[in-house]
Amino acid sequence: MNFIQPIRSILLKDLLLEWRNKDILVSMLVFSLTVVVIFNFVFEPGSAEMQATVPGILWVVFIFASQLGLSRSYAREQENGLMHGLLLCPVDRSLIFTAKALGNLLFILLVEVVTLPVMTVLFDLQFHHQWPRLLLVLGLGAWGFATVGTLFSAIAANTRSREVMLPILLFPVSVPIILASIKSTSYLLSGRNVQDIDPWVRLLIAFDVIYFVVCYLLYEYVVEE
Amino acid sequence: MNRYRYHLLVALCFLLLETALYLVFMYAPTESTMGQVQRIFYFHVASAWISFLAFFVVCAAGIVFLKTGSSEWDRLAACSAELGVLFISMVLLTGPLWAKPVWNTWWSWDARLTTSLVLWLIYVAYLMVRRYSVDPERGARFAAVFGIIGFLDVPIVYLSIRWWRTLHPSAVIAGGEGSGLAPAMWTTLMAALLAFTMLYITLLVLNYRIISLADRAQSAKQASLRRPLA
């Protein structure tokens, strides 16, 4: 059973579409920069409380930008009955889910990778030589959002209030990812030692694994008519 | 005969609730430091227990519904979710009433309180998915999927919030309820739990019956519209 090939085809197709259109990435990026600027007004620049809340701001930006990208990326698949086109292919629905989640993961990662340097410059972040761990946390957080978000965007798109529905479904369920990501990022940025950070990283891994399996199994029931 | 089954259930439920009320207000001793207000504890804990039970039923019925596709299970999940939201709302309302005189604050962002609030949000979202879906059959499936995920989330949410708060130096204000309860209080709590469980079952059965009847009325209406005119 060849499962790499359909995942690769769908992923490449999604990337090509995004390359042509650029609407998802551009809107996610511009949105996240806008939010960064807004947060800058909330705190006195350079104050201690600003430093303490930067990790929170960082993740709030990522969360809102991801949610935006997730609903766009599903909406794109709804035009012209394209979702039916995918479901008609002789491919397991779980593989379609995996491909879609990977695509969303790439979008979220890209937004993180662009926003983080901007935040570093604007808020003078210190990384204390913890780059690998920081990237790990960013990746795990993004993957959590991508899996749960891919499933929920399919649900939200079939309700009457689709744009509002996704955050209502996504945010309460992803409270653990939000907490673990913010906490480990704030420890990393304040130079706390690894023993404090690792429980949170493990929580992220556990959440990611559990939810990937559950969403992988349940996707079929969501997309079927 | 069929009708009296419901009457019996309601009567039993009434009796148990009255007993629980008597025990809470007449039998259980007044707590030494918290005073009379502590009596709300029995309802508070019982409501919390029922909401967990209700959400467990939502999850289990959701799994069976997805496997079998028979709408009876979906109806059960729907009824149970409504009751779960009702009881978790009671938890969130009785909590502050108790907290204000005891902790001198309405709300604290501790693990249990925050988890209850997140739970409330999850299950209100569950009811919304069901209500706002374009196609009722798919809506039922969405709800089942969301109910399963939401229930799995409960322990993870609780764990993460507990770590968050206990590792956080400033905000640990936790009441030590449940520990070292006087025997009379223990009995009262058990009676309250039993009474509330019965209340849950009664409401579930009645709610299920109402929804079934509404569904039958709907289909009868449709059938009468379909019948060719004589």
Next chain:
Amino acid sequence: MIIAQGLCKKFGSLYALRDVSFEIGQGQWVALLGANGAGKTSLSRILAALSRPSAGRACVAGQWVDEKPELVRERIGVVSHHTLLYEDLSAVENLKFYAAMYRVRQAEERMAELLNQVGLWTRRRDPVRTFSRGMQQRLALVRAMLHEPSVLLLDEPFAGLDVHASRLLTHFMEQALQQNVTVFMTTHDVEYAQAHSQRTLVLVQGRLRLNEASRQIAAGQVLDLLRDTGPVGTTPAASR
């Protein structure tokens, strides 16, 4: 070949399909007629393995849909009023994607052959967005035929098509029939169905009310069936 055995689609106590059974031999052209809400779409979705029946089962292209849905999907080609095409991709990019998903062998040759047949070869590198509705639908047909399906499911394929495109579509289906492909088409167009199909099925409010060779059906019979039972909840309620 398509077999339906007691197919039901219901939710709660509301039925979209009620006990629909029929059998269609390989290489036949079948038209499924019915008013809006009669259950045509539900039925064709079940046959395409997009939707699960509440009861009963279906066999399409020699495979039971509930047992081997992937094998069924491999052997059916679907054309609906949606094009199922990515508007920002070119014709070739669309076809390449679907060819990969269906694991089509010698995809390049197959694509060239079909694109030439529908007269889109010269436009193959243009984004689908720039195509007219008729051209898009022709490309949709190519998409459906790419993996040489043995059953074609067409759901209102003529919606919004110009005369040229619908003639081409008809021609295509006649060709497919000669290659022993089964054509199952849902449509509103009673006359078209009478003129071209070999067998006519009529769904009325979720029940199969007619299953006859098209030739043996009297002219007004289908229209009468469709007329006296409009969409649920409109005509009977008004005249009561």
